[in-house]
Structures are given as structure tokens and as C-alpha cells.
Amino acid sequence: MRSEIINQQNPKGAGNLSTQRWSAERYQQTASFVPALGSAVLELLAPAPGERVLDLGCGDGALTERIVAAGALVTAVDAAPDMVAAARQRGVEARLVAGQDLDFVGEFDAVFSNAALHWMRPPERVIAGVYRALKPGGRFVAEMGGHNNIAAIMVALNAVLRGHGLDARRLSPWYFPSAEAYRERLETAGFAVEQIRLIPRPTPVPAGIEAWLDTFADDFLGAVPQAQRAAVRDEVVELLRPVLVDERGTWIADYVRLRFRAFRPR
């Protein structure tokens, strides 16, 4: 299913759309490592029984289920209809809401997010919505792509797309901030930042980088005429092979995560 999300300060230009097509089935086949690697940020959340938690960008609900299992009362939101449907199938109370359009007021003890905030622009609008959604004293605990995340993949996309007259930077839907820049955004919105840091995390991609590109890079490859798309993707793959494949033949993506815990002051 196709989900189109308004990215208001996307380098593509105000009002343009991310063309990422989120399919829960494909996500489960090729990207189950994403929720599986969420244990550290889940530990940082430390959900308690009876707490009200908002999971922002919940995806198919695999990680959300673990917050529910801790006894928290979880509301989950995501902008992709297919992901929301998959989360509901797991019994998660999931709603179709974009991170830019949160309209909760003082309802949650915690807002949690894994691997989703870097898809949501402009960040200040998302952060303001999270702040409003929290009760005074509530916490915002998240992990997202940070500065230099998937740098090799970005360089390869840039190099290959340039050869086809396309500017990958303008096509990119992502926002990968440094710890300093994101701390400043959180503090400007009123948060007290307890901890924030970048974590380089080389990440095995069991399904390979072709599948990774098919799962996450529609904004880039979708701009290439259909007839050339497979060849362009193969060019990107071949540029990346010497740097991202290890000696056993495993693709390892150059992930850098930004993990933080911040509080809405009482």
C-alpha cells in the first residue's frame, strides 16, 4: 500500500511528498532487524505497568507489543495505513496519524519512538507535538538515525543518481541530526535533556542491500524512470559492495543512531 506523507521542510521543497511505500509484509521479510535492535532504547524507556505511553511511528507494532507486555497502556500512531493495519492485527491500539499532526494534549507519561523520527519533517513540528502530548514530568525517549547515518549508502546514491541527472540530496526524505543540533531543538521546545548521544552501530542486513534499497529508498529510486530503475539500483549495489560486504559475504550497513531521553519539566 502506498503512503504519501507531507514533508513540509523537505529539501525537495515545501509541500512535497515522501513517496516511500510502506508494506508491512515487506518490512517483516526484509527489516525485522529494526524492531529486533530496539532493546536498548526500550530499556531506556523502562515502561512501568499502568503508564500511558505513545509509540510514535510504531510500524507493524513488533516493538510496541513489548511495551504492552511491560503492562503499559499504549497508544500507537503511524502514517502508513498498511503498518497501522499490521499493528492492529497484533492487538495494538494503533491509529493513522502523522508525527507532524499529533493532537494529544497532556495525556502521556512517555512518548517513545524507534527508527521513525528521521522520516518526520519538519522536526520542530514533531517535537512540539510530542511536548504537548506529554503530562508535565513526562519523558520523551527515542532512537533515530543520527549524523552520518548510512553515509556510504548516501554517497553511493548521490554518485549514481547524479549520473542520471538527479540530486539525491534534494530527493532525500531523511533528517539525521547531530546530538548537539537535536539537543538544541529539544531545549528550544522546552525539554530538559537528560542524555543524548550518537551511537555508531554497524548493522547486518540479512536480506542484503538490494532488499534494503527496495524497502527504504523509494524516494530516490522512484525518481528514476521505471525502465532504468533496476539498472540504477544495481549500480548503487556494486558501488557499495566493496565497503559494506564483510569477508563472509554479509551486508553490514553503516548505521549511526541518535538515542536520547528528555523530560517535559513539571
Ligand SMILES: C[S@@+](CC[C@H](N)C(=O)[O-])C[C@H]1O[C@@H](n2cnc3c(N)ncnc32)[C@H](O)[C@@H]1O
Ligand atoms: C523504520 S520504520 C520503524 C517502525 C517501528 N518503530 C520499528 O521499530 O519497527 C519507520 C516507520 O515510521 C513511519 N513514518 C514515516 N513517516 C512518518 C510520519 N510522518 N508520521 C508517522 N509515522 C511515520 C513509517 O510508516 C514506518 O512505519
